[in-house]
Amino acid sequence: MARIGYARVSTVDQDADLQLAALEAAGVDKIFTDHGVSGTKASRPQLDEMLNYLRPGDTVVIWKFDRLGRNTRNLLDLVETIENKDCNFESITEQIDTSGPMGKAMLTIMSAFAQLERDQIAERTKAGLAAAAKNNRLGGRPRKADAQAVADARKWKAEGMSVKKIAGYLEVSRATVYRYLQDA
Missing domain, CATH: 1.10.10 (Arc Repressor Mutant, subunit A)
Known part of the structure; x- marks a missing residue:
């Protein structure tokens, strides 16, 4: 029964040091890290390798929900895949552990709130851009010449x-x- 860590950064310019330190502090035995891979991608090389590596009784440990999945459905599907391999799931930041029924229920609730937050940010961004357009202010870089x-x-x-x-x-x-x- 190993503790398997997964970390992901969206761009090659970012580093995963914060996630890796948290995973190491959580006592993981092995870490898989995707660099420069969007969370919206269904297939991520290191995530796929980690899923193939899992053995019954292992626990997948992540730093935060959004490192594993970008939306509720994607996150829940991945956790279901993990659980179908007779493995558990743990999120350090959200303090969720699916080894018990309460952890499974909290995972569903927390991921729904995470999705709601992302949707609200997108909605506010669209509203802000629409308001700016009404005032003849467009996004993007200012013109260099008049x-x-x-x-x-x-x-x-x-x-x-x-x-x-x-x-x-x-x-x-x-x-x-x-x-x-x-x-x-």
Whole structure:
């Protein structure tokens, strides 16, 4: 009966040190770590390897719910897969252990709340973007040149100046000049 840890970071720039330290402190025997893999992916190389590695009586230990699954259904499906292998599941942060009936019930409740929180964040983000659009504020990077610079670019291009030279005068990339010319 081994304690098997799983850690995941979404981008290659992130590191899993915090998760790994927590898993080691929880006494795991072996850790599988996915680097640069989104939690929305159904198949993750190290997760798949961990699931194949499990033996009856093992306990899968994670740092936090969202490291294993990004939504309630995905998380519950993975925990069901773990339990079908006669293994238990434990989350350090949420303090959930499915070795008993109360842990299983709490897992379902906690994962539903985690999903609700993600859905609310997405809803607030959409509402904020819609409100900003009503006030003529769009997301993204601000334009590097003002309307006068765009007009100059169009005039210079009409006069036969090269895009490279226009880009140099405006201190923007050639792609930006092409975008200005296309918006005409």
